[in-house]
Amino acid sequence: MRVVLIHGVATDSRVWAATIAALGPSVAVCCPDRPQSGDMDTEIAALAPLCEGAFVVGVSGGATLGLELAARGVEFAGALLHEPAAGSLAPRLLDEVAAAFRSDGVAGFGRALYGPSWIPELTSASTETVAGELAMFRSFEPRPVGPLAPRITLTVGERSAPARHRSVQDLAAALGTEWRVLPGVGHAVHLQAPHQLAAELATTTR
Known part of the structure; x- marks a missing residue:
């Protein structure tokens, strides 16, 4: 099995180090540093060739x-x-982090x-880079994923905010995907419980 790990905003491939270790040597892992361009077309163009035929794992952004890869x-x-972000299904989902970024x-x-x-060592992104990424993800609108829906599982951390739980449930209902709650974790599952994420991946790919 080939797995592609996609990082979010204010992180890079280093955020997956513990997850890669937890997956073990039997799993072929591709862990790209994506462009962080603030432009969805640029991001998808960089990721699409890597993700074709692979199992995709993403946290946050x-x-x-x-989801955008599937929609395309x-x-x-x-x-x-x-x-993931949920667009108009949860339009205020990123308000808190946007306020923290401004301050x-x-x-x-x-x-x-x-x-x-x-920790800051998990990113080399500048203020301008994060601003562009945040704008891109705040403008994201989920679109139908067609026949890929049965291949997608959305997850939410048990300890995440109620708004996150609602957004994942609403997204799954709108797109026709599966969804489940990951016990004992919040948004940063790859940092909080990488072994649990690896186990969840193993369960999902059986």
Whole structure:
């Protein structure tokens, strides 16, 4: 099985180090540093060739990009997408992190979105980069994913805010995907419980 791990905003491929270790040597992992361009077409163009035929795992913005890949017909083998943006289904979902970014820049954004498990060393993104990414994901609108819907599982952390739970449930209902709650974690499952994420992936791909 080939797995592609897609990172979110204010992180890069380093955020997946513990997850890669938990997956073990039997799993072929592709862990790209995506462009972080603030332009959806650019991001998808970079990711699509890597994700074709692979199993896609994304958290936060990476999960949102997974949905966009599906909407554009990229034929991945399956996807596990944790707490993506939900567009007009949850229009205020990112208000809190946007406010933290305005008041305290990249560090404020990272702490507000990912919690205390996030550290500045997980990103080299500038203020301008995060601003562009945040604007891109705030303007995201989920679109039908067609025949890929049965291959997609959305997840939400048990400890995530009620708004996150509602957004994942509403997204799953709108897109026709499966969804489930991951016990004991919040938004940053890849930082809080990488072994649990690896186990969830193993269950999903059986």
